[in-house]
Amino acid sequence: EAAVTQSPRNKVAVTGGKVTLSCNQTNNHNNMYWYRQDTGHGLRLIHYSYGAGSTEKGDIPDGYKASRPSQENFSLILELATPSQTSVYFCASGDLNSDYTFGSGTRLLVI
Amino acid sequence: QQQVRQSPQSLTVWEGGTTVLTCSYEDSTFNYFPWYQQFPGEGPALLISILSVSDKKEDGRFTTFFNKREKKLSLHIIDSQPGDSATYFCAATPSNTNKVVFGTGTRLQVLP
Numbered sequence: 001e002a003a004v005t006q007s008p009r010n011k012v013a014v015t016g017g018k019v020t021l022s023c024n025q026t027n028n029h030n031n032m033y034w035y036r037q038d039t040g041h042g043l044r045l046i047h048y049s050y051g052a053g054s055t056e057k058g059d060i061p062d063g064y065k066a067s068r069p070s071q072e073n074f075s076l077i078l079e080l081a082t083p084s085q086t087s088v089y090f091c092a093s094g095d096l097n098s099d100y101t102f103g104s105g106t107r108l109l110v111i
Numbered sequence: 112q113q114q115v116r117q118s119p120q121s122l123t124v125w126e127g128g129t130t131v132l133t134c135s136y137e138d139s140t141f142n143y144f145p146w147y148q149q150f151p152g153e154g155p156a157l158l159i160s161i162l163s164v165s166d167k168k169e170d171g172r173f174t175t176f177f178n179k180r181e182k183k184l185s186l187h188i189i190d191s192q193p194g195d196s197a198t199y200f201c202a203a204t205p206s207n208t209n210k211v212v213f214g215t216g217t218r219l220q221v222l223p
Contacts, residue, residue, distance in 0.1 A: 004154075031209050040120070042200065042215035043155070090154050096209045099145055102154030 003027070006091050006103035013110050019078040021106050023091030029101075031094050032074040034058070034066060036087040037105075043090065049074055081110045114138075115203050117214030125222055130188040132217045134201035137182060141203035144184050145211070146175055149198045158199070159186070191221045 004025045013019045025032060030051050035043040045058030047066035055066040063085060065077040078085055088107050094100040117134045124130050134144075142163040147155035161168045161175045161184070168175050174187045188195055201214040 040215070042117075043213045045210075048210070092154075094209050094211070098209075099157045099160065100147075100155075100211060102147075102156065104152070104154050 004091055004093050004101050004103040006089075006106050008106060009104070010107045011109070013078075013081045013108065015082060015110060017081050019081050019085075019108065019110075021076040021078075021089055021091075021108070023074045023076075023103060024072050025074075025091075025093040025101070026072065027093050027098075027101055028071065029093035029095045029098065030071070032068065033092045033094070033100070034064075034074070034076045035090045035092065036060070036085075037090060038087050046076065046089075083110045086110045115201060115212050115214040117201050117217060119217060120215070121218040121220075123220045123222060124191050126191060126193060128191050128221075130186075130191045130195070130219060130221070132186040132199055132201070132219075133183065134185070134214050135181075135183045136203050136212075138203070138205065138212075139182075140205040140207070141212075142206040143204040144175070144177060145202050145204070146173075146186050147200040147202060147213075149200065149216075151197075155198075155200055188219075191219075193221045193223050195219060196221050 007022045033048040034046045049068040067075045091103045092100040115136045145160035146158045148158040149155040176185045198216045198218045200216045202211045
């Protein structure tokens with residue numbers, strides 16, 4: 001069954017540390033997306049990718065980097081984590097003629 | 112401007128009642144409008160969707176309405192059930208991309 005899998009499910013990081021959130025999709029979709037979800041803000045787009053080797057800035061990219069080494073994998077990197085990046089992060093995949101499939105999310109706490 | 116406004120932010124209804132969620136937008140290039148349902152601890156999942164060439168789409172107890180002239184859409188849930196308690200996101204997609212613009216979500220609670 002096609003799916004989007006995120007890891008880890010939960011993460012506690014220290015301020016100033018490096019955090020990598022991973023996402024794997026078996027949908028064979030070209031496009032992948034990283035969102036964060038916060039109360040009152042809904043889903044905000046951080047970075048997205050049109051395929052292996054490509055990354056694009058979304059609406060709130062500051063403090064985040066992304067990496068798309070293959071069709072299946074898309075990572076979100078916080079080089080210097082800050083408490084304001086405490087949030088729930090969702091990865092999604094999709095294509096021009098298909099709806100988004102979301103992962104189950106990563107709950108990140110930066111202390 | 113690519114923005115989708117959604118209301119209300121939260122809503123409580125009694126079991127058996129009708130739930131109505133609304134969204135509005137300004138960008139005329141939007142032509143596809145999905146609604147996503149998200150249960151606690153899970154990612155959003157597609158619930159129902161409508162193309163701009165239609166004004167109504169029904170799927171069981173869920174119906175979405177689209178008004179192109181007013182640039183508004185709505186989701187109606189009849190006979191609301193406690194199992195419908197979730198956050199609902201309306202969304203919009205321009206005709207030439209897959210990049211979805213999400214509303215801010217409505218947190219629905221259905222009380223037994």
